[in-house]
Amino acid sequence: xxxxxxxxxxxxxxxxxxxxxxxxxxxxxxxxxxxxxxxxxxxxxxxxxxxxxxxxxxxxxxxxxxxxxxxxxxxxxxxxxxxxxxxxxxxxxxxxxxxxxxxxxxxxxxxxxxxxxxxxxxxxxxxxxxxxxxxxxxxxxxxxxxxxxxxxxxxxxxxxxxxxxxxxxxxxxxxxxxxxxxxxxxxxxxxxxxxxxxxxxxxxxxxxxxxxxxxxxxxxxxxxxxxxxxxxxxxxxxxxxxxxxxxxxxxxxxxxxxxxxxxxxxxxxxxxxxxxxxxxxxxxxxxxxxxxxxxxxxxxxxxxxxxxxxxxxxxxxxxxxxxxxxxxxxxxxxxxxxxxxxxxxxxxxxxxxxxxxxxxxxxxxxxxxxxxxxxxxxxxxxxxxxxxxxxxxxxxxxxxxxxxxxxxxxxxxxxxxxxxxxxxxxxxxxxxxxxxxxxxxxxxxxxxxxxxxxxxxxxxxxxxxxxxxxxxxxxxxxxxxxxxxxxxxxxxxxxxxxxxxxxxxxxxxxxxxxxxxxxxxxxxxxxxxxxxxxxxxxxxxxxxxx
Numbered sequence: 164x165x166x167x168x169x170x171x172x173x174x175x176x177x178x179x180x181x182x183x184x185x186x187x188x189x190x191x192x193x194x195x196x197x198x199x200x201x202x203x204x205x206x207x208x209x210x211x212x213x214x215x216x217x218x219x220x221x222x223x224x225x226x227x228x229x230x231x232x233x234x235x236x237x238x239x240x241x242x243x244x245x246x247x248x249x250x251x252x253x254x255x256x257x258x259x260x261x262x263x264x265x266x267x268x269x270x271x272x273x274x275x276x277x278x279x280x281x282x283x284x285x286x287x288x289x290x291x292x293x294x295x296x297x298x299x300x301x302x303x304x305x306x307x308x309x310x311x312x313x314x315x316x317x318x319x320x321x322x323x324x325x326x327x328x329x330x331x332x333x334x335x336x337x338x339x340x341x342x343x344x345x346x347x348x349x350x351x352x353x354x355x356x357x358x359x360x361x362x363x364x365x366x367x368x369x370x371x372x373x374x375x376x377x378x379x380x381x382x383x384x385x386x387x388x389x390x391x392x393x394x395x396x397x398x399x400x401x402x403x404x405x406x407x408x409x410x411x412x413x414x415x416x417x418x419x420x421x422x423x424x425x426x427x428x429x430x431x432x433x434x435x436x437x438x439x440x441x442x443x444x445x446x447x448x449x450x451x452x453x454x455x456x457x458x459x460x461x462x463x464x465x466x467x468x469x470x471x472x473x474x475x476x477x478x479x480x481x482x483x484x485x486x487x488x489x490x491x492x493x494x495x496x497x498x499x500x501x502x503x504x505x506x507x508x509x510x511x512x513x514x515x516x517x518x519x520x521x522x523x524x525x526x527x528x529x530x531x532x533x534x535x536x537x538x539x540x541x542x543x544x545x546x547x548x549x550x551x552x553x554x555x556x557x558x559x560x561x562x563x564x565x566x567x568x569x570x571x572x573x574x575x576x577x578x579x580x581x582x583x584x585x586x587x588x589x590x591x592x593x594x595x596x597x598x599x600x601x602x603x604x605x606x607x608x609x610x611x612x613x614x615x616x617x618x619x620x621x622x623x624x625x626x627x628x629x630x631x632x633x634x635x636x637x638x639x640x641x642x643x644x645x646x647x648x649x650x651x652x653x654x655x656x657x658x659x660x661x662x663x664x665x666x667x668x669x670x671x672x673x674x675x676x677x678x679x680x681x682x683x684x685x686x687x688x689x690x691x692x693x694x695x696x697x698x699x700x701x702x703x704x705x706x707x708x709x
Contacts, residue, residue: 220265222699227268228276229693232686235666238277241268274679279701280693281682287691288318288330295320296642297649300332303657307668311677312337315657315684321649323641325630329512331660331688336677402570403563405494409454411481412461412491415468416443418477429471433464440464455498462495462546489552493560496544497567500528508653514625515652516585519578526571533564581647588625588647591640592617603639610640656688663687 187195224241231240245268252263292298298320306312318332419429420443433441443460444453461468469482481487504525508518532543536557541548552560578585586594587603592611599607610616610632620628629644667683668675675683 216262216265218699218703220262220267221702222695223266224268224272225276225280225693225695225698227266228273229280229686229695231273232277232280232683235663235683235687237672238273239270241273242270244268277679277682277686279698281685283693283698284330284685284689284691287694288328288332291322291328292318292320294322295328296323297321297645299650301651301654301657303654303661304337305661305664307664307680308670308673309668313661313664313677313680315660317651317656317660319649319651321645323645325626325645325648327512327626327649328690329656330691331685334677334681334684336681402566403494403497405490405497408458408487408491408494411479411487412458415461415472415479416457418472418475419443419468425475428475429467432467432471436467438464438467443468455495455502458491458495458498462491485550486556489547489550489556492546492550492552493544493556493563495546497564499546500525509655511656511659513652513655514589514648515578515650516589516647518652519575519582519585520589522571522575522578526568529564529568529571533561533568536561536564584643585647588629588644592620600639600643603643606637606640610637660684660688 184192184195227241227244230236231238231244245263245266248263248266249260252260298318301317301319302314304312304314314335314337316332316335317329319327319329321327419425430442440460440463443464444457465482469479472479481491504521507521535542536544539554539557547560583594583598584600587599587607591607594607596604596607596611616632619631623631625644625648629641629648632641634641663684664680667687668680
């Protein structure tokens with residue numbers, strides 16, 4: 164092949180160019196060669212410049228589309244952004260205005276870009292999943308504005324080097340029923356749910372079907388099934404039996420807020436009295452922290468509310484009833500404590516043993532406060548202290564706190580099953596070797612006898628500490644740590660995503676398709692950075708194929 168090429172080049176030169184260049188000296192030949200090469204490079208550079216400019220415009224289109232989806236903006240916002248870019252360029256750098264005009268940001272283009280970015284994120288997640296040593300799933304289901312049941316499945320995986328990834332695995336739109344069989348069809352395995360019957364039913368729920376499936380594959384393999392800590396804790400409010408307080412407070416709030424005139428006059432009254440609070444809010448049943456906040460706000464403004472209602476001829480005799488006011492004060496104190504717990508267990512990335520510790524502390528507080536009320540001590544019940552309740556009241560409240568403790572104990576029995584394993588991971592140097600699983604007992608003795616590791620544990624995070632343990636010395640300790648650290652303790656991340664869904668697919672954007680909703684939710688919740696360069700190259704191949 165080299166011979167043929169050499170012959171072809173020589174023949175072309177002899178027949179086409181020999182007459183022009185054969186009489187040149189060596190120096191002239193070198194200069195002519197350099198000039199021809201420079202001319203060729205200039206021609207090639209022209210096309211390279213065109214490609215570079217077009218690729219930059221395409222990448223800018225992807226970056227802006229990503230930000231539109233990440234910030235829950237309508238797809239048509241791209242046209243507005245482009246208009247702003249072009250106008251800004253005309254004022255700041257007029258010579259660059261044409262480049263900004265080339266950025267494609269029409270609604271259709273932004274839609275395609277968002278689809279492609281979501282596909283890229285899903286592909287990157289699939290690559291990361293392959294490296295997981297353990298993973299858990301969090302599932303929750305809610306209806307969108309079109310009454311379509313949307314099932315969210317989040318995955319939390321941990322690699323052998325203790326890197327944790329928490330991402331949206333899938334969104335499944337369910338047009339028909341949402342029974343355990345339907346959910347099982349949509350998902351393969353799960354670890355934590357919000358506790359509703361179609362997920363947790365003992366005979367036909369999703370978890371039962373999953374455990375049967377896993378047992379069929381490996382009889383010794385057991386799923387760790389946890390109900391969402393947040394949902395369980397909220398459900399525990401039902402044992403307090405304070406509906407007679409909540410109903411009256413809700414009527415008061417609705418009387419003030421339901422009519423615009425009443426609301427304006429009440430706000431004016433608060434301004435006249437120069438109160439700390441300037442307004443009163445509604446209680447929303449689906450918002451976990453709403454009840455405690457509304458009860459506290461109404462308690463703080465009870466004098467102004469009573470004055471306003473008397474002026475408007477609306478009578479709430481409960482405000483003068485000592486028994487009801489005592490129950491009201493008790494409800495304010497207890498819901499405040501529950502809201503404190505609720506706030507602590509919310510958040511992305513919390514480990515299950517951290518949530519369990521918070522729940523155990525709350526249960527201990529309930530026992531402690533119950534015993535204090537029995538002895539007529541109100542040190543930690545500041546609101547109740549204001550009404551000087553009777554001994555009968557205190558005995559009843561003590562009993563209610565005891566019932567609340569019992570309900571917490573019942574609902575969080577799943578956590579107690581793995582309590583020793585959680586303690587093994589969170590406090591390896593103080594946990595009992597006898598209570599540890601048999602496969603880690605000898606390794607645990609080695610660990611507790613190592614003074615260097617004990618010092619390292621005090622200063623390092625759990626992930627850093629366990630990743631620093633040598634695989635050859637502590638293989639089972641590392642595996643147990645990975646299994647516990649990867650568990651979801653709540654479906655908080657699902658609830659957070661449902662809030663984004665409600666904002667994205669509102670009554671103003673009800674025609675948003677399920678596929679596009681899924682793409683937007685994936686982008687808005689993902690911590691993975693899209694590979695914009697790969698997306699641009701894929702676009703180049705697409706343009707070339709056309």
